[in-house]
Amino acid sequence: MRVMVLVKATPDSEAGVMPSEQVLTEMGQYNEELVKAGLTLAGEGLHPSVKGVRVYFSGEEHNVVDGPFTETKELIAGFWIWQVRSMEEAVEWVKRSPFQDGELEIRPVFEADDFGEEFTPELREQEERLRAQTEAKAK
Numbered sequence: 001m002r003v004m005v006l007v008k009a010t011p012d013s014e015a016g017v018m019p020s021e022q023v024l025t026e027m028g029q030y031n032e033e034l035v036k037a038g039l040t041l042a043g044e045g046l047h048p049s050v051k052g053v054r055v056y057f058s059g060e061e062h063n064v065v066d067g068p069f070t071e072t073k074e075l076i077a078g079f080w081i082w083q084v085r086s087m088e089e090a091v092e093w094v095k096r097s098p099f100q101d102g103e104l105e106i107r108p109v110f111e112a113d114d115f116g117e118e119f120t121p122e123l124r125e126q127e128e129r130l131r132a133q134t135e136a137k138a139k
Contacts, residue, residue, distance in 0.1 A: 002041065002109035003082050003090045009075035010102050014048045014068065026098035034082070039093065043080035073103075081109065 019027070034040045049067035056063040069075060084090045090106045097104065112124055119127075 001084060001086065002111070003084055003087070004107050004109055005080040005082060005090065005094060006076050006105040006107065007045075007078035007099075008103040008105065009049070009072050009077040011072055013077040014050075014072050014075065016048050016050070023098070030096070030098050033096070034080070034093065037093075039082040039084060041081040041083055043078070045078040046076060049075050 031040070031043065034043075049069045052067040052069075054065045054067070054069065056065065082090060082093070084093070087106065087108070094104050094106060112119055112127065
């Protein structure tokens, strides 16, 4: 199963405070463990919300709002996408992370079978083709 591990923002991450060399070293070591274990499919840190925008939809209207956004607890500072055997395995890996403060959230990523019969063979083929194109462009 694939999961997304969401690193929640903190007041420091939203203020643009960069991590220390020690924190970067510890995170680098942790990321190496994840890669060696074959879990990591992707992972990145995100700039503070002051550099972002939100787009709100209401019918045909789109409203764009520039950051920063006030509710830090609802913001994401980074993420990983992992391939794991179970949610329990993901939790065990998160517990090994070097984070001392903050919050991580783990959410399963939808797989094709999760959508049932509505995800027709034609839609499945389209999804597989698009995924292959995306992977090819990444290389």
